[in-house]
Amino acid sequence: MTNRLKARTRSWTGLSCAAALVGGLWAGTGPVSSAHAASRGVSEGLKAADEEVRGLEGRMNRLAREYGQRRGLIGADEAVRRYEDGVYTYLIEDYERAALSFYTLVESEALTTEALHQDSQWYLAECLFQLENWNTALAAYDEIIQTGDRHPYLSEAVRRSLEIYGILRNNDRFYSIYRTYVLSGRVPASDGVKYTVAKSFYRQGEWGRAKAMFTELPAKSRWFAQARYFNGTILAAEGAFEAALSEFRRVDAVKGADARLRDLVQLAIGRIHYELGNYREAVESYQRVPSSSPYFADQLYEITWTYIKQQQWQEAIDSVEIFTVAFPDHPYTVRMRLVEGHLHRKSEQFERALATYERVVDEYGPVREKLSDLEGDRHSPTSFFDRLVKDESLEVDGVVLPDYAVELLVQNDGLRRAVAVRQQLDVQADTLDNSESVISDVGSVLGSSKEQVGTFARGRAGLQRVRDDSLALRIRLLEVEFDHLESGASAAVRSTVGQKRVELDVLVRQAQQAQGEAAVRSNRYQAYADQVATVQSEAGRVSMMANEVTAELSALERQFKDKAGSLTPDARELVDAEIIALRQRLDAT
Template structure:
């Protein structure tokens, strides 16, 4: 693996080590001239340059502390508030699963009840669950918001409770909510609208009307409330008032796509009212108002067609149906449209075209129904069969309830769509629980390693920048000491030279370790990229192995199929036993390979999570860098001891340079304190997260128990709906085929009637002509 193949390593191989040693030996050599300093590669420093360098390091350290450590410490002191903010950010980003998990950890904490944000946390948790379609779980949190009494989220929570009542068709408790609203002096227009809609869904049309009228006074709900007002008036039998409501609606100029759809619904409603009153021209005018971009365009075309049929404008009706079929309508519309086109063709005496449409219906649905009947006959117990299908669907296997040819037709049934949505909600919830469980395992695993800092991206970034700053500090320190040492060579005594040589032996190795480590944020990023690429390569190899194992499974299945279809009676009993033994051994080997593959996959994932900004390798490199700094400091102290021996002309400059260099250990201590502070924050957060993980495991266990009970309650209900829908579709297909055959008979009968009528007309015309000739002949005679 090439984990450590970065630029620094390439620069410092074996040849690099010898060059480093040579450079250091040159540094501590006997020459002290500036030219010699340049020749050895030692950088010359003035006190001003050293001061600028140290000041730059101090400024970077100040920024690191202010940008990363101080906010982290403050956040640790206010962990609950921080978690609330994290949850709110996840909610605003529409990451509702993560938001719900974070909000649960907030609202389950007793301390949060003292905060003003408690009601907001409850509401946002409920709304996160609502967006995930976990309506019953969401309802419990919205009720807790309502129980807190009138406040900022009181009315929005009631809005959600009324919407949930409509979603799950359970209106228990809504009257109590209405009573709460009646006690309020000011009510949000959203509540007026939602209250009216809930009453409408309950079938209480008269009670709903005044609330829609109140909601219509607000510009945000004016159009949609006006539409529902018209719907409730029409449902209540007040057609004139309904027409007035819809007429006022369609005069509005929409400003949003939602408002455009409401205006389209208004035109549809007026068209239907006009059609019922046999005012077909007026109905056609309203249907023509819907643009092709409207989601209700196909419905308007279909209803427009019937208006034209009622006007006996058959040719125009046929053109409309052609457009409808081209626009890719709902599959359930297609046969009705084709049958209507056949009827219209008959009325236009286009019998060949009518016959084509009727034959098309028969040819399309006869094989489908044959498949359905065959499917039914193959099942000894349809009820049990559909129970098993639903059970598989609940387990995420996603079987098809129907043969492929009719799945689109079946899915168009509203009740079946609701049943499928119910099953999908259950599967989605189970997937969420499983995903959450896996996530908790990964979190626990990540927290167990030094790389746990990667769980906190901001702190990880701060740590990396700290490492880069530490490398800069050490590099500046070694350059300053190398230059100072070179300047002090002339005053070193034998014992000092021996001490320098002793330190040099340690510094060569330590300097190599320092240089081998990352020197900048870019180096750290390159290291992360290299590690990621290596693990990507490993994962690709694991995928290839998984494919090979799957191929072995397929081959074994093929062998089993061949042997089941081609008995091996020609083999001896011993050979047959060997074949069985080999097949069993293959199964065992494949199972062992699959188990080993899963183990290796988990192990690779575990190892990958061990690498990060604070992993074992980087910690070792920081330890080596710390020892390097300590030895450099010793060398600096030795140089300081010789400063009194320098000449008067050199002493002031050397002291000024040493003064700046002596600031570096202080900065290094601050940097160490910076790293320690981040460590403390991480340790606190790890403890906090572990406690949260424990709570979440308990919550998941509770959710799983509820879901298991829900499955038992749902399984037979949904299977009964599927069975009923299956039988109903069979009846519908039979009816369509029957209508096609009856249509063909009607075509033949109508042709015969037309021929008879034509013959009778010819006889009548002939008799008339004969009578005219007779009269004319009588006059001639």
């Protein structure tokens, strides 16, 4: 059909040239002004027609790309549009929506351009990383790694994999990737790779190796500030406070550093000065952390103790009052209220000290009593554990425990791990329920016999619109020809042309009616297309959730085997049964 359009273009171009020639002959036989006006009108009409021909040819080419280069239900142009939408949602940090877009593109292989397909693989992996879906992210990065050297994101995929294995404390896989790709030289040891490896060494407690690699990064590296911050942290933990202070000052001097990193550096400098007894310098550093910082609570807490060390009681009291007002449910608040009473006593404000102590007793006494009752009740712990798992408010005899009390209760590592394991199991059970429901909905839609949910019917409607517009263009060309014939013809010719115009008007009305019907069909097929996009999105969500559940369940099984010794026999039996049930449901799905 594209070739036929090209043939029509050539014929219309020839007609335009013929019209120009006719206009020139007319200029030599008739009145100059009339002939010139007629010729100009015909030329302008043919020029407009030529532009419309080019537009029609462009539309035909797009239809050819959309339906001639097609994999499944997503055409080439549609795939590019979805790719651009995915990039936008990624840039605005809507990682879940972006992940679904890129997952659909990667799994369907709809992008016919290899570079865009490879970009989609990378964006998908990065979205999963930002969502902290570690195991599914690893699977996405592994897809890139398995492609080999021809994938442009190989080195970044290796770097991210090393980072995730460091986070998961999976030392075996970490060293396997490290030896296979970094030590072998297959992936260049870039600054990003060095930083990631060094940070993983830090997490593993290999501080010597971590410091050596952090120090290798040059001052111009984008990872320099973060690397030096970790170096300072290691030195401080080793008791080398002066050397640590030097490192933190070096980070503080870096221009354009991340705001959160700057706040952490100021806290670190304040802590070093506190340890060295430089309390005034510590206060100055702490005060550089703004109230908008996520670390403002730490700033207030630590600066209070700095004031206390200098016996600046009123300044310490002011800081405590700000803390208790700004963070009433913080785990530090109980201690800060007691400190406030001690400070009033130190400053000889005994009535205020007594009032503060009485308020602490009135506020926290009932909580302490209920926790004691909870400890002695054999049935409450089960209910307490279930509520922790569901993240619900905890009540004991109608008294709701405040958040700080709950936080103190789950500080026990064994209890925290048990709650985390149970929460993961519950999340995966909910995910499987949702997956089964969505699979049923998607199956019913895909089972529809309506032209594959209207996808190719919409394409035929688009082709019909091109044909209708082509017919309209032919009509306009006829009108141009009629104008040309009437401009200098005899009365008999003009009469015949008038009759032909009447016949043409009838044809135009019929064409308009046909175009109206085509528009109705186009709207219906657009609705079908919207259903296709919804189905594909839901199918992608189901598939991604299933992959995530599979990966998380396997990781959970490994964690359970590693940490089963820290759980009670009843808890082990419960978790084991939950895992088996989830595995059976997942296999059935």
